[in-house]
Amino acid sequence: MGTILRLTDGSTTVNFVYNKNSNPGYLIPRDAWAPVISRLRRSTLGGRSPYEDVIEEISVMVLGATGAQLLTNLATLTSLVDQAVQWTQGDRISPVKLEFQANGSLLLNPTSALILGRADGDETSGVSLKIGFNDDLKCFATTIRLRLWRRGQWLGATDSSIISSSANISNVQSTTFPLTATVLSPTTLSLLITGFSNSTTTTMNGTLLYAASTSELIVVEAETLAASKFVLTADATTKARGSQYLRYTPTTTAGDTSSPVDLLGLISTTKLIGVYALVRNNSASVSYQVRANATLGSLMGTGTPPTVNGQYTTVDGTSTSPQVVNLGTLASPGGFARLSLTVIASATGSSLDIDYLVIVALDAKTSGVINLQNVVFSMGASNSSATLAISDRSLTDLTPAVTLAVGTTTNYVTYTDDVYILTKGQTLVAMLMAPAGANFRMANSSGTIVSTQLSATRRIAYLTPGQ
Amino acid sequence: MALSTILYDAPGGNLLYDFSGLAEELECSTNGHGFRDCAFWLPSPIRQSLRVYDRPGLPWLVTSWKGQTVWEGRLNRASLTDTDLKLQALGAWSAYRDTLYTAFWSTTSVTDFEQVETTQVANRKPKLYTMDLNTRIFIGLTKNSAYGTSADVGEYYLDTPHSGSRAFQQVTFAYNVDLPTGWVAALNYYTSSGFGGAAVAWSVTSAGAPLSGVNVTVSIPAGVTIGFYIYNNSGATTTYTGENGAKFARWTDVRVQSTTASVTADNIIKDLRSAVAAINPTLVASDTSLIQAPAVDLPDELYLDQRPADIMNRLAGIGDSQTPPRQWEIAVWEGRRLAFRPQGSAGRTWYVDVDRLDIERSLDELANSVYALYRDTAGDDVRTAASTDAASVAQYGLTRQEMVSARTSNSTLALTQRNAQLQDRKTVKPSTRVPIQALYDGYGARYPLFYARANDTIIIRNIPSHLSATIDRIRSFRLAETTYRAHTDSLDGVPEVPLSSVAFLLGRIDSHIPI
Numbered sequence: 001m002g003t004i005l006r007l008t009d010g011s012t013t014v015n016f017v018y019n020k021n022s023n024p025g026y027l028i029p030r031d032a033w034a035p036v037i038s039r040l041r042r043s044t045l046g047g048r049s050p051y052e053d054v055i056e057e058i059s060v061m062v063l064g065a066t067g068a069q070l071l072t073n074l075a076t077l078t079s080l081v082d083q084a085v086q087w088t089q090g091d092r093i094s095p096v097k098l099e100f101q102a103n104g105s106l107l108l109n110p111t112s113a114l115i116l117g118r119a120d121g122d123e124t125s126g127v128s129l130k131i132g133f134n135d136d137l138k139c140f141a142t143t144i145r146l147r148l149w150r151r152g153q154w155l156g157a158t159d160s161s162i163i164s165s166s167a168n169i170s171n172v173q174s175t176t177f178p179l180t181a182t183v184l185s186p187t188t189l190s191l192l193i194t195g196f197s198n199s200t201t202t203t204m205n206g207t208l209l210y211a212a213s214t215s216e217l218i219v220v221e222a223e224t225l226a227a228s229k230f231v232l233t234a235d236a237t238t239k240a241r242g243s244q245y246l247r248y249t250p251t252t253t254a255g256d257t258s259s260p261v262d263l264l265g266l267i268s269t270t271k272l273i274g275v276y277a278l279v280r281n282n283s284a285s286v287s288y289q290v291r292a293n294a295t296l297g298s299l300m301g302t303g304t305p306p307t308v309n310g311q312y313t314t315v316d317g318t319s320t321s322p323q324v325v326n327l328g329t330l331a332s333p334g335g336f337a338r339l340s341l342t343v344i345a346s347a348t349g350s351s352l353d354i355d356y357l358v359i360v361a362l363d364a365k366t367s368g369v370i371n372l373q374n375v376v377f378s379m380g381a382s383n384s385s386a387t388l389a390i391s392d393r394s395l396t397d398l399t400p401a402v403t404l405a406v407g408t409t410t411n412y413v414t415y416t417d418d419v420y421i422l423t424k425g426q427t428l429v430a431m432l433m434a435p436a437g438a439n440f441r442m443a444n445s446s447g448t449i450v451s452t453q454l455s456a457t458r459r460i461a462y463l464t465p466g467q
Numbered sequence: 468m469a470l471s472t473i474l475y476d477a478p479g480g481n482l483l484y485d486f487s488g489l490a491e492e493l494e495c496s497t498n499g500h501g502f503r504d505c506a507f508w509l510p511s512p513i514r515q516s517l518r519v520y521d522r523p524g525l526p527w528l529v530t531s532w533k534g535q536t537v538w539e540g541r542l543n544r545a546s547l548t549d550t551d552l553k554l555q556a557l558g559a560w561s562a563y564r565d566t567l568y569t570a571f572w573s574t575t576s577v578t579d580f581e582q583v584e585t586t587q588v589a590n591r592k593p594k595l596y597t598m599d600l601n602t603r604i605f606i607g608l609t610k611n612s613a614y615g616t617s618a619d620v621g622e623y624y625l626d627t628p629h630s631g632s633r634a635f636q637q638v639t640f641a642y643n644v645d646l647p648t649g650w651v652a653a654l655n656y657y658t659s660s661g662f663g664g665a666a667v668a669w670s671v672t673s674a675g676a677p678l679s680g681v682n683v684t685v686s687i688p689a690g691v692t693i694g695f696y697i698y699n700n701s702g703a704t705t706t707y708t709g710e711n712g713a714k715f716a717r718w719t720d721v722r723v724q725s726t727t728a729s730v731t732a733d734n735i736i737k738d739l740r741s742a743v744a745a746i747n748p749t750l751v752a753s754d755t756s757l758i759q760a761p762a763v764d765l766p767d768e769l770y771l772d773q774r775p776a777d778i779m780n781r782l783a784g785i786g787d788s789q790t791p792p793r794q795w796e797i798a799v800w801e802g803r804r805l806a807f808r809p810q811g812s813a814g815r816t817w818y819v820d821v822d823r824l825d826i827e828r829s830l831d832e833l834a835n836s837v838y839a840l841y842r843d844t845a846g847d848d849v850r851t852a853a854s855t856d857a858a859s860v861a862q863y864g865l866t867r868q869e870m871v872s873a874r875t876s877n878s879t880l881a882l883t884q885r886n887a888q889l890q891d892r893k894t895v896k897p898s899t900r901v902p903i904q905a906l907y908d909g910y911g912a913r914y915p916l917f918y919a920r921a922n923d924t925i926i927i928r929n930i931p932s933h934l935s936a937t938i939d940r941i942r943s944f945r946l947a948e949t950t951y952r953a954h955t956d957s958l959d960g961v962p963e964v965p966l967s968s969v970a971f972l973l974g975r976i977d978s979h980i981p982i
Contacts, residue, residue, distance in 0.1 A: 043954040044915075046469030047487025089512040207534060271912060274533055287756030296910065306910060311815070314804060316754035326534045331912035346756040362533050365469065369534030373479070399488045414482040416531050418469040 004101040004110040005033075005058075007080050009094040014077050016060060024139070025073040027061040035100060037463050038152025046418030047399055050184055050365060051152030051463070055119040056098065058146040063139045067131060070140045078124045081148065084115040088398065095396060098150055100465045111154035111465040112395055122147040153183065155394055155459040161428065163455040169193065170241055170278075170356075170441050172217055172431045173454040177423070184365055184422040186392035187458035191432060193377070194385040194453070197445040202377040202436050207276060207324040208390070209360045210421065210430040211367040215267040217429050222246035222277070222354035225258035225341060233353070238322070239439040239449055241278075245355040248288075248343050255344035260295060263359060268297055268335040270361035274369060275310065275327040275339070277357050278433055278440055283350030284317040290352075291342045292327040297335025305337060312344070315352065322355065322435035324371070329362065355440045358431060365422050373414040375404060377442075383407045388432075390419050394459055428456050470537060470917075470953055472507065472530040474519070474554075477749055478539075478803060483526055484519065486554075493953040495530055495538040497921040499963075500776075501798035501806075502558030503948070505530060505538045508551050516547035519554070525749070528556040536801045537917045537951075541750065559799040562750035563776035566743050570633040572768035573730040574625075575722045576844045576876050577604050583622040583694060588662050596621035596697075597712040602845040603719045604695050607712030608646075614699040614707065622655075622696030624662075625723060628771055632742060633725035634689040638668070640721045641681040645714055646673040649701025652716035656690030668693070672700065681720075686727060693723065722766060730768060732782040733760040736797070736807050739775040750803065757806035761787035761795060766877040783807070785880070786887035794891055796922055811945055814922040817914075818907045820929045834869035834892035835859035839885035841873040851881050859893040901925065903958040916958040917951040925960055 005028065007014040018027035038051040062077065064070025084096035101110035118124070123144040134141040161175040189210065196202065211217040223232045223246050233247040250256065266273070275292040289312040296305045310328040330336070339359070343352060360367055370390065377386050387405045394400075400420045402413040432452060436442040443449045471487040486509060493507040505528060519526075530538040540558040547553070577600045583591040595614065597607040598621060606621045608614070627634060635656060644652045650673045658664030669685045671678050687693065697716045699705050707714065724730055737755050744751045763785060770778055779797045786792030787809065796810040806813070836855040843849050853868065860866050871888040873881040903925070906914045919925070923946050930942045947963035 042956055043493075044470050044956045045487055045490055045493060045953045046471055047485060047489070050469070088510075090515050209534075272914075274535070276534065287754050289756070308908065308910065308912070311813070314754060314756060314802065316752070316756060316802075316804075318753065329533075329535065329914070329918070331908060331914050333911045333913075360533075367533075368469070371531075371534055374481070399485050412482070414475070414480075416471065416473060416529055417534055418471040418487055418532075419485075420469070420488065 003103045004099060006099050007077070007096060007115070008099060009080065009083060009096045011094065012076065012080060014080055016058065024065070025063055026077070027063060027137070028058060029061065032059045035154070035465060046420050048420055049151055049153050049186065049394065050422065053116060053149050054152050056146070056148050056150050059143060060146055061141050061143050063134070063137060063141050065139050067140050070131060070142065074142070074144075081115070081118060081122070081124045084148070085117045088117050097395060098148070100154065102465060105465070107156060109157050111156045111462055113150040113154050114395060116149040116151065119147040119149050121145065151394070153461040153463065154465040155186070155461055157460065159458050159460050161456045163192070163453050166194065166451045166453050168441065168449045169432060169434050169452050172214060172219060172429055173452060174214055174427060174429045175454045175456055177426045177428070177456070177458065179460060180426050181424050181458065181460045183461045183463055184424055185458045185461040186394040187421045187423045187428065187456050188389060188391045189421050189428065189430060190455045190457070191388040191430070192385060192453040192455070193388060193450055195444055195448055195450040196377060196379045196384045196386070198379055198384060199381050200379050200445050202442055204372070204375045204377065204434050204436045204442055205323065206372050206375065206432055206434040208370045208372060208430060208432050209276065209358055209368070210428060211360055212364060212423065212425055212429070213267070213427055214429050215265055216270065216361040216364070216367055217431060218263065218265045218359050219431065220261055220263070220339065220357040220359065222356050224261040227257070227259040229256050230258045235440075239441040239443050240355045241440065245353045245440070247351050247353050249351045250343070250345035250348050253345055253347060255342055257293070257342045258340045260338040260340040262338050263336050266336060266359060267361055270335060270363055271333060272329060272331050272361065272363040273336060274329050274360050274362045275357060276360070276369070276433065277325045277327055278322055278355040278435060279315055279325050280322045280353040280440070281315050281317055281320055282353065284320055285347070286350045287314055287316040287346040288352045289313070289344040290315055290325065290327060292330060293340045293342060294330045294332065294336045295338040296332045297337045308332065309342070321438055322440045324433045324435065358433060366424055368421065369417055370402070370419055371416040372402070373416070375413050377404070378406060380407055388413070390421055392420055392459070423456070423458055428454070430454050470530055470532050472528065474542065475527045475529065476524055478527045480527065483522070491954065493530070494950055495917065495953075496948060496950045498948045499796055499798060499921050500558070500560040501800045502538050502540050502560070504543070504555055504557050505540060506553070506555040508553040510550060511547070511552040513547060513549050516552040519552060520545045520547055528554070532915065532917070539801070559750060559803045560776065562743055562747055563739070563779065564774050565750075566746050566775060567772050568739060568742055568770050568775050568778060569628050569631045569772055570738070570770050571627045571631055571635075571725050572633065572735060572770075573722065573724045573766055574769065575766045576846070577602070577721055578844075578846050580604060580623040580625050583624050583662070583696075590618045590620050591622055592619045593621055595619055598623065603717050604721060605712070605715060605717050606695070606697050607715035608707040608709065610707065610709060610711050612707055613704055615704045616699050616702055618698070620696050620698040622694045624692055624694035627691050627725070628769070633738075634691055635687045635693050635723060635725055636689065637684060637686055637724045637727045638693060638722070639682065639684045640718045641679070642671070642683060643677065643679045643717045644671055644673060645677040646697060646716060647701070647705060647707070647714060648673055648675040649699065650697060651700045652697045654685060655694045655696065656687045657692040657694070658690055660691055662692060730765045731760060731763060732765065732785060732795075733758050733807060735765070735768065735782060736779055736805065739778060740805050743775055751805065752803040754802075754804050757804050757808065759808045761785070763788050763880065763883060765875075766880065767875050779807070784887070786883055788883075791890040792883055792887040794887060798922075811922045811924065814920070814924055814945070815918075816909065816924045816926065817919055818909065818926050818928045819901070819903045820905065821901055821903070821927055823902065828895060830863065830867065830895060832892060833859075833863060833867045833895050834888065835863070836866050836868045837871060837885050837889040837892070839871050839873040839881040841875050841878070841881040843878075844876045849878070851878065851885055854885055854889050856889060856893040863895070901927070901960045901962070903960055906958070916956065919946065919949050919958055919960060921946050921948055
């Protein structure tokens with residue numbers, strides 16, 4: 001494969017690889033350019049590539065059989081750069097990409113990087129250029145220096161995973177990519193949710209958790225923490241996971257601690273976990289302070305491992321419906337072995353139900369948590385499914401987006417947290433904690449729990465597009 | 468690490484803008500009142516900036532990380548140029564600076580009582596009586612005055628503040644009544660201004676012999692005015708021939724309250740929260756489970772046109788009933804919930820390594836002998852005995868006195884404030900500004916930097932503890948403020964009680980700390 005280097009919006013293209021017959025308008029002198037290699041951002045803000053935007057400097061000869069042709073070619077190049085600037089400013093036009101493929105690359109298609117605008121010193125505007133006749137090329141020529149801001153990563157072809165099998169909502173599901181990404185790659189995660197009843201509306205406030213493997217995202221049934229005052233309770237009506245939940249009924253306001261449960265299946269090398277619980281406060285006037293406690297793992301050495309306590313989270317009486325509660329973050333120098341809960345009630349006379357806990361390893365850029373607010377599944381007369389998508393939009397927009405599509409209608413979803421999902425390797429796992437109304441899990445009007453299937457599409461990223 | 472910073476149209480509302488991928492130089496700060504402010508800028512053409520600038524309502528900014536709130540608050544300031552937009556948000560504590568609060572809670576002073584004049588109520592005849600408020604409410608008969616039956620009343624009254632939010636609900640007192648037979652001593656309450664809606668809450672009728680009582684508690688079903696009074700109910704006009712004041716009614720140990728419950732800081736704070744919520748309901752959470760009880764009775768609390776934040780700051784400074792009393796904190800963190808609790812009780816302890824210290828130490832803020840000044844129920848200035856901490860005197864080689872002005876007429880409460888002030892000021896706290904590179908817990912587990920907050924404790928673990936006798940006060944301190952900078956992933960911590968004045972600089976620890 002020969003070298004490809006071009007600026008394009010998908011319709012207009014400026015090709016910098018000279019060909020006397022097919023592309024006589026532009027030329028990059030030999031050895032005049034090599035792509036800049038980006039580095040990881042120091043900033044901790046997400047919402048975009050974790051790699052720094054870079055300035056790409058390309059010295060370009062603009063050519064023309066006549067002076068007028070040269071100026072036309074120059075104008076085409078300038079217009080494309082202007083278009084990139086306008087797109088960044090929010091104009092309703094196509095983005096401009098720099099596409100590159102090195103000579104001898106094994107990739108089937110060139111890689112792309114979004115152009116964000118001009119950097120200082122760019123000569124596509126505001127300078128007076130000298131136009132002369134080039135005897136070697138037998139045409140008019142001028143040399144300009146392009147200095148453009150671009151996204152740091154080169155993004156290759158899309159890599160679509162195999163859709164997972166269908167399972168009841170609020171299960172950890174796994175999807176596998178055909179290829180392995182060696183660099184953190186922007187990913188669109190899609191969750192197909194099926195089984196809704198026609199002509200119904202369901203509102204969900206849920207939490208999506210994702211990670212790179214099933215050992216980084218585990219579910220713990222709360223019933224396994226049963227102890228005095230924490231009683232396993234059968235659930236016949238509100239769609240609890242496993243048809244049962246743990247009910248805490250305080251007899252004092254001093255607080256109580258559940259039995260610990262082994263964190264089977266949790267990766268032993270994680271040093272930072274987030275704990276999320278699906279709970280229901282059965283009183284509008286009693287508040288509960290809930291805390292996760294973790295016994296540190298066997299990597300801590302011999303003897304009795306210590307226990308670390310998280311911060312208390314308040315579950316107040318604002319809602320008596322099931323809700324997802326973040327019980328905070330726990331850190332360990334050597335893994336985690338067991339987990340328990342401590343609950344303090346502001347008054348006796350009521351109870352707190354806990355359906356299940358989700359533990360996610362947070363010390364990786366390939367794991368994350370996204371809270372979804374007021375997601376309305378509005379099914380038409382012929383609709384029974386919806387697709388929730390967290391889209392990276394890495395080559396089409398400055399920011400990612402979360403959408404819900406039902407039939408031909410797509411709406412944006414309100415969320416919190418970073419929704420620019422990154423993956424490496426071949427696996428993505430995810431789980432949607434999805435209480436709705438009085439139910440711990442979303443169900444249709446017949447009471448059947450809806451199902452989900454996980455899939456993903458990513459742009460394989462490269463730091464150097466030379467592969 | 469991937470923070471998000473997102474603007475919503477209201478707390479828990481719809482997403483307006485996700486600034487995560489666009490924001491530059493994001494800084495999030497905390498202080499003793501919770502989330503303090505958050506600021507950043509982003510490149511933005513003017514037409515996009517104006518969509519934020521012009522937006523009605525009060526947008527809510529949330530910075531979060533993997534499902535956890537790092538900072539949240541309301542959009543306070545938007546400033547734009549033709550190329551940039553700068554935004555600043557304030558934490559939810561700012562809601563307690565938006566409104567004013569006027570309310571009576573309790574008084575043990577009689578100096579605010581006034582005589583009811585004839586122009587106010589036609590049958591009130593103060594000129595017929597000998598009356599004074601000299602540490603008591605005293606109404607006595609005057610020699611050679613004629614008192615008509617059921618007329619010619621002598622009365623002292625007390626009003627709630629005009630447009631105040633609370634009404635009188637309870638009066639306690641001791642009484643001594645020595646009046647002619649048939650005379651009545653009573654307590655009225657009035658349910659509307661101008662002495663309207665009068666009703667008798669308590670009364671005694673003299674049979675000729677003196678009457679007395681202590682710890683009398685009378686419930687008032689919501690009065691805007693109360694009045695202690697006497698009158699002739701014998702059935703016939705009486706001319707009093709005795710000496711002035713020899714026949715009288717006297718009320719002492721008077722306490723008037725706008726609640727039948729305890730007048731404590733937590734009850735006042737809950738009412739303040741309710742008052743703010745009534746005006747700006749979206750800015751405060753209804754849950755009060757984080758408001759704890761310091762168990763200190765507050766006998767004299769009257770608020771006139773004050774900011775709730777100022778009132779709560781003062782209440783937090785009173786301390787609690789523990790020995791020694793603890794300072795309390797008042798703050799708003801996640802979910803707009805108001806928290807009132809012993810300072811640092813919810814804080815975490817972090818272990819950090821530093822490679823640079825700037826330390827100030829000065830005796831300016833030292834106070835190891837403290838007395839309180841308060842005004843008693845008679846209106847006289849009273850100074851409590853000084854409480855001196857001998858260990859502090861020995862440590863610093865001097866006795867440094869301070870007076871704390873206690874806004875109370877109660878000697879017990881004045882002592883409580885004295886003790887709290889001594890506890891807080893008897894030890895010199897060095898001032899440093901500490902750049903923190905990494906945050907660890909006691910087991911050496913590392914946490915993201917933005918987990919450190921005001922009222923957390925920092926222990927600098929790479930300052931050896933054997934360097935000096937006072938080194939612990941440098942290596943360990945409570946944070947008064949934190950500022951996290953996302954663009955450099957760095958944290959600055961400011962210890963509590965930062966000092967001003969002349970400073971000396973300690974350079975690199977391994978070569979400059981004197982032993």
